Structure formats: structure tokens, C-alpha cells
Amino acid sequence: MKSAQPETFILDRIATPVGEVLLVVDADGAVVALDFEDYEARMMRLLTRHHGAFVLEPGAAPETTRAAVTAYFAGDRRALDGLVVRTNGTPFQHEVWAALRAIPAGETRTYGQLAAAIGRPKAVRAAGLANGQNPVALIVPCHRVIGANGTLTGYAGGLERKRWLLAHEAR
Structure with a gap:
């Protein structure tokens, strides 16, 4: 039996005011990962978890995608x-990630509100875990989730970056 070839992804790098963004796209130009350069190891772990074996080649993402990140x-x-x-992820993770994408820029939600948005108000911790497994930062805006008391809670990109992103979106 022949084993499947690992998928090839393109890794692009884009300078931003809060550090270089690592943008990973598939052959069709869909974004499979986005993270900050200082969290490259985390991004690689998530890519492996969600896609198994893969090949990462340096290159340019589609211009429309690059332009959107810059904009x-x-x-x-x-x-x-x-x-x-x-x-790739579990059906539950996909529900959480879709709910994250529904949070408008400039707004935040608590983990409880996120769990309620997917119809599972008691799944607060599970929603938080799914939030943390999000491989596509910014586009799936996990930074818009805050603690129940309104405080900034963990963000894979760091709390200072989360603070900057929320202030940037509030303008």
C-alpha cells in the first residue's frame, strides 16, 4: 500500500507593528496557519496536530491574502x-472557531459567552481549550476572548500583543 505524500504548504512572512507574522497557505491559497514569529514553535505544533506530516516551503501567499493582512x-x-x-480539528473546535469569527472587530466576549454562542453554556473550559488550539490567529480572532471579570487572559501571542490588537480594533 502506497503512503500518502505529505501536503506542501507555503510559508510567507509579513512585517507588522507588533512583530513579523507567519502566514501559511495551502496549494489553493487557503490560510492553514497564522501566528507571530516568536511563536513559530507553537504554530508548527498546531500544524502537525491538525495536518500530520507536511512540507513547509518559503514563498509568497496570494497577493489578496497578503494585502488583507497588511490592510x-x-x-x-x-x-x-x-x-x-x-x-482541521474536531467538530466542536470548528463550532468554537466559527463563533470566534462571528465576534465583530472592536468587541470582546467572555469564555462563557463563547460557550453560550455555540449552544453549550456549560462547556466554558472546553471552549477555552478549543480557543487555544486555533491555528489561525487574527483571522479566527481568539484575541477577542477575555476573562469573565473583563480582564485580559491568556493569549498565545502574549498579553501585550493582545492588548495592542484589542486597542487597534477599538479605534
Whole structure:
């Protein structure tokens, strides 16, 4: 029996005001991962978890995708809304990630509100775990989730970056 070839992804790098963004796309141009350069190891773990074996080649993402990321950091809060993502995960994770994408820029939700948004108000911890397994930061805006008391809670990109992103979107 012949084993499947690992999928090849393209890794692009885009400078932003809060550090270089690592943008990973598949052969169709769909975003499969987005993270900050100082969290590259985390991104690689999530890619492996969600896609198994893969090959990562340096290159350029489609210009429309690059332009959307640049526009977001230039102040267009909705620039990332139309980007196509391809994430592998459990059905529950996909529900949580869809709910994250429904949070408008400039707004936040608590983990409890996130769980309630998917019709599972008691699944607060599970929603938080799914939030943390999101491989596509910014586009699936996990940074818009805060603690029940309104405080900034863990963000894979760091709390200072989360604070910056929320202030950027509030403008």
C-alpha cells in the first residue's frame, strides 16, 4: 500500500507593528496557519496536530491574502473577514472557531459567552481549550476572548500583543 505524500504548504512572512507574522497557505491559497514569529514553535505544533506530516516551503501567499493582512494592520478592521481558512480539528473546535469569527472587530466576549454562542453554556473550559488550539490567529480572532471579570487572559501571542490588537480594533 502506497503512503500518502505529505501536503506542501507555503510559508510567507509579513512585517507588522507588533512583530513579523507567519502566514501559511495551502496549494489553493487557503490560510492553514497564522501566528507571530516568536511563536513559530507553537504554530508548527498546531500544524502537525491538525495536518500530520507536511512540507513547509518559503514563498509568497496570494497577493489578496497578503494585502488583507497588511490592510488589517493599517486600520481596516474587517480586512481579514473574507479570507478563506482551512483548519482541521474536531467538530466542536470548528463550532468554537466559527463563533470566534462571528465576534465583530472592536468587541470582546467572555469564555462563557463563547460557550453560550455555540449552544453549550456549560462547556466554558472546553471552549477555552478549543480557543487555544486555533491555528489561525487574527483571522479566527481568539484575541477577542477575555476573562469573565473583563480582564485580559491568556493569549498565545502574549498579553501585550493582545492588548495592542484589542486597542487597534477599538479605534
